[in-house]
Amino acid sequence: MGGMQGFGTVAPEPGEPPFHEPWEGRVFGMSLTLWATGGPIGGMRPQLERIETGRYLASSYYERWEHALEVMLAERGVLAPADVDRGVEALRAGGWVPERSDPAMVEAVLADMQPRPPARPEGGHRFAAGQPVRVRRISTAVHNRCPRYVRGVVGVVERLLAPDWLPENEDLGEQRRAPCYTVSFAAADLWPDDGADHTVLVDLWETYLEEAG
Amino acid sequence: MSEGHHHAREKSPSELRTMALEALLVERGLISTDAVDAVVEQFQNEIGPRRGARMVARAWVDPAYRERLLADGTAAAAEMGYGGAEGERLVCVENTPDTHNAIVCTLCSCYPWPVLGVPPVWYKSPPYRARMVREPRAVLREFGLQLPDTTAIRIWDSSAEVRYIVLPMRPDGTEHLDEDGLADLVTRDCMVGVAVPHATEGVAA
Helix, strand or coil, X not given: CCCCXXXXXXXXXXXXXXXXXXXXXXXXXXXXXXXXXXXXXXXXXXXXXXXXXXXXXXXXXXXXXXXXXXXXXXXXXXXXXXXXXXXXXXXHCCCCCCCCCCHHHHHHHHHCCCCCCCCCCCXXXXXXXXXXXXXXXXXXXXXXXXXXXXXXXXXXXXXXXXXXXXXXXHHHCCCCEEEEEEEEEEHHHHCCCCXXXXXXXXXXXXXXXXXXX | CCXXXXXXXXXXXXXXXXXXXXXXXXXXXXXXXXXXXXXXXXXXXXXXXXHXXXXXXXXHHCHXXXXXXXXXXXXXXXXXXXXXXXXXXXXXXXXXXXXXXXXXXCCCCCCCHHHHCCCCHHXXXXXXXXXXXXXXXXXXXXXXXXXXXXXXXXEEECCCCCEEEEECCCCCCCCCCCHHHHHCCXXXXXXXXXXXXXXXCCCCC
């Protein structure tokens, strides 16, 4: 969404709680529990970006999470959307969510919120700090993490970041790491007619970059 | 989960689908209700901006910790016992008299959970995500933060796996405060970079 216009002003809410409704906490908690226990879901981000644009904009954050959870569980054959429909009917007819206690699972989710030993593969960077780079004009339909507003624009490598999993491969079901960079862009290069003077720093995988000039 | 008394109020479709999902996942043995309870409890009571504020306050009183925080945010957070999902590659960016930093995620709502908790709605909203990279001075003014034109603004878009936190400047007139008193001045918004701490402030957002 970076740089898009027409969304209006930012509306902070004083004293905002972590979750506005209990169900938002349940969606969040179910997701973290499934991740912590190696459950049958993948990453949230590719799913959220796959949501049809009109629906995406009309939904709240946790409504999108709930929908994405359903999609991921259906794709992995755990349940069908019709199962959830039937569950909703059962709840309307007076049903309830059964309680289930599992101390090992509680331990797993709490362990997942603890510091982890750093896993930082080194090296293999093609570009150096201070080097100008141009962001490729990526047009693939595959999930990626290259913001549209920097595509085709020249920036300068601010710092090298450890290689990380390519988001594209998450979508394709394979795992490969590539070096990452923080790239610095002048606002004047991103939006030449704005007259703005700030700097935007964007984290990009090496596969999104090419030598400038 | 405390769903024992859900009468009167009409449930939204998302609430009903969430409850149905939870029931199905419990029946299939994929989650336990007490594990979900534990996550919610942690993010409601334990994992929030007070953690980041403690790190900032420590950095203000302990130059060696400040150095470690700026060199490796993940390790500096782990020192305080903070870490886990969405905090595995934490980078701290420092405000100076010449430079102001702020964070955004234009692609979704990436946020350093272990040190700030879950993000507020405005951080996840299209206006913030769209405008913060393009017209940050205007957005900051709307938050009540008027920076001199000479202050350089650096906006960090966490588009990959690094999560950012801002180290604000220690306000004048706080020499008498200890670490806890200083942490009280550091709100969530100060660590996102849409506010700066003031000596008179006393409540962490």
